[in-house]
Each structure stands twice: as C-alpha cells, then as structure tokens.
Amino acid sequence: MIATIKNNSLLDFEYELSLILNANGNEIEKAKKCIIFTQDVVIQLNEWLKHHEFESLQDEITFFKEIKPHIMAQYIFYTEILELLTTLPLDKSKKVKHYEKKKDAIHQFYRKHREFIKYIKSQATHLDALYFTRKRHSAIFVDDYKTINQDATVCTSHDYLLAEVIAYELLALHIENYIDHENQSCAVTQNQIQSSLHWTAKKIDLIELIYALYESKVFDNGQAELKEITHVFEKAFQIDLGDNITRSYIDIKNRKSDAVRFLNQLQTALVSKIGSDIN
Incomplete structure (x- = not known):
C-alpha cells in the first residue's frame, strides 16, 4: 500500500x-x-x-x-x-x-x-x-x-x-x-412508511441511486434535501445508511472507471427486458 x-x-x-x-x-x-x-x-x-x-x-x-x-x-x-x-x-x-x-x-x-x-x-x-x-x-x-x-x-x-x-x-x-x-425533522417520521421490502443489493448501490435522484431534482421540484431522501429510502427498505452515505459518495466520485456502475447495470437490465419483450 x-x-x-x-x-x-x-x-x-x-x-x-x-x-x-x-x-x-x-x-x-x-x-x-x-x-x-x-x-x-x-x-x-x-x-x-x-x-x-x-x-x-x-x-x-x-x-x-x-x-x-x-x-x-x-x-x-x-x-x-x-x-x-x-x-x-x-x-x-x-x-x-x-x-x-x-x-x-x-x-x-x-x-x-x-x-x-x-x-x-x-x-x-x-x-x-x-x-x-x-x-x-x-x-x-x-x-x-x-x-x-x-x-x-x-x-x-x-x-x-x-x-x-x-x-x-x-x-x-x-x-x-x-x-x-x-x-426527527424529516417528513418520513410523521408518515411512518410501512414496508416488508428489504434492500438486498450493496449499500453503495443504493447510495449511488439516491445521489442520482437527488441531483436529478425529481422530488418536490428539486427542493428536497439529500438527508430527507435518504431517510425515506432507509425507512422504505429497512436499511441504515447513516454512517456510510458521505464516505461512500467519495468512493463513488473517486472511481477511475465506470463511476455509475449500478445505474449502468439498471439501464442494461431494463434495455435487455424491453428488447426481449419486443422480440
């Protein structure tokens, strides 16, 4: 090293x-x-x-x-x-x-x-x-x-x-x-999301997705804060990202190739599904 x-x-x-x-x-x-x-x-x-x-x-x-x-x-x-x-x-x-x-x-x-x-x-x-x-x-x-x-x-x-x-x-x-x-300032604590879904992929994959959604400004016309979006995903998929998200984002940013590998995997999977349905 x-x-x-x-x-x-x-x-x-x-x-x-x-x-x-x-x-x-x-x-x-x-x-x-x-x-x-x-x-x-x-x-x-x-x-x-x-x-x-x-x-x-x-x-x-x-x-x-x-x-x-x-x-x-x-x-x-x-x-x-x-x-x-x-x-x-x-x-x-x-x-x-x-x-x-x-x-x-x-x-x-x-x-x-x-x-x-x-x-x-x-x-x-x-x-x-x-x-x-x-x-x-x-x-x-x-x-x-x-x-x-x-x-x-x-x-x-x-x-x-x-x-x-x-x-x-x-x-x-x-x-x-x-x-x-x-x-407990974000709205998710008031709504108490109930879900039986569990995130079973890597935590860093979910963090990559959260950052992509945040930067795309798809929630509340771009007014939603990153921590609020993160809490929603944590509650929805029963996962704790509290001590990982900022460190993991730095890891994502420092990737030398395929920086958004999870998003690319999602695109590949969906395009493949669409192609198979057409054929």
Whole structure:
C-alpha cells in the first residue's frame, strides 16, 4: 500500500478503508478500526519521508497537498467521531446540544483559518512552494501540530492544516446527519412508511441511486434535501445508511472507471427486458 501512495495514488488506501466501513459493526467500533489503520499508514509514510528526496519541487508539492493531507484527514475525522460518540450524553434532550457544540468549534476553526481555506477553495497555487514543501527553518509553521506530525522532515507548514480542513468538512456533514436523526425533522417520521421490502443489493448501490435522484431534482421540484431522501429510502427498505452515505459518495466520485456502475447495470437490465419483450 505504501508503495502505491508514494506513487501519488490513494486507491489502495481508500479501498482498505472502505472494507472497514462496509464490514459489520457499530459506528464506534468502525471508528476505532479506522483510527488504527490510518495511524499505521501515517507512521509508515513518515518513516519513508525521513529518508526520501522528491525528484522535483512539484512532486513534493503534490504529495504534501494532494496525498498526505487526505490520509491524515481520515485519522483526524475518525478520532473526532470517536470522541463525539463516546462522550454523547444519555439524555436525549442534551444530544443535539452536544452536536451543536462541536459545530460551533468547527465554525471557529473556519473563521480562524479563513484565508488559508479561501486559498485552497480557490485552487490557488502561488503559495504552494511555501505551504507544501519541507522547510525546516521556515517562520510560517503553525503552532498547533499534533504529535504524529511534529517532525519537520515529514511535514510542511500547512499539510496538517489542510488535513484538518478536509476532516472538519466531512465531520460537519456527519454532525448534520446526527442532528437530523435526533430531531426527527424529516417528513418520513410523521408518515411512518410501512414496508416488508428489504434492500438486498450493496449499500453503495443504493447510495449511488439516491445521489442520482437527488441531483436529478425529481422530488418536490428539486427542493428536497439529500438527508430527507435518504431517510425515506432507509425507512422504505429497512436499511441504515447513516454512517456510510458521505464516505461512500467519495468512493463513488473517486472511481477511475465506470463511476455509475449500478445505474449502468439498471439501464442494461431494463434495455435487455424491453428488447426481449419486443422480440
């Protein structure tokens, strides 16, 4: 896996992570396994970096801007998820406040680093050599490094900060889902869909279908929210997608070929049926 990552590919890493997430177990158990896995990958990468010289400045920038932060972000994200869930109050009325407190902390982080986030979101590159190459005596090092990322031979001034940005964006989406579940705000909780149907294909197939319907704006003239559509499918087909949908969408988006494989399978099956009926 490390060899693949060093060649600027995250495919093996994401595949291994998806195996953990799609295995049996509750969200806390999966978070613990993801932390162990991602920490091990980061440690191996750091050992490699201590003795590695990149062939070009651009290779170094690519690694510290596009590769390592995405790995480190998963470590940060699942550490945050574990802390969030293991400190969740038993009192239902206090759970939303617990989630809202974390949302406030994320917003404070956004405000503190708004200029850097603007730089990343605008896809700017003019400061990349400063932010994403190893400069041992640079005056721009941020002062809140975590222990796993302190050695200046294995990190740059901003690769960890970028990892935090990526992690907190994903965390914010999950918190919204948690709050929505607690408030039971979507219409499906009022209608109480009754069905004996069970979804027996892969969860990621259903998520692919949900995203396609959402992006096609087929519900409520395009006004329906993704989480509301998701809840309807969860209730209708007796399946829980709560801790899978955002992660699985990233997996779908990162597919190198046949990105919408399930939708293509549906089209093939229907076209085949129509063809057989005509003949």
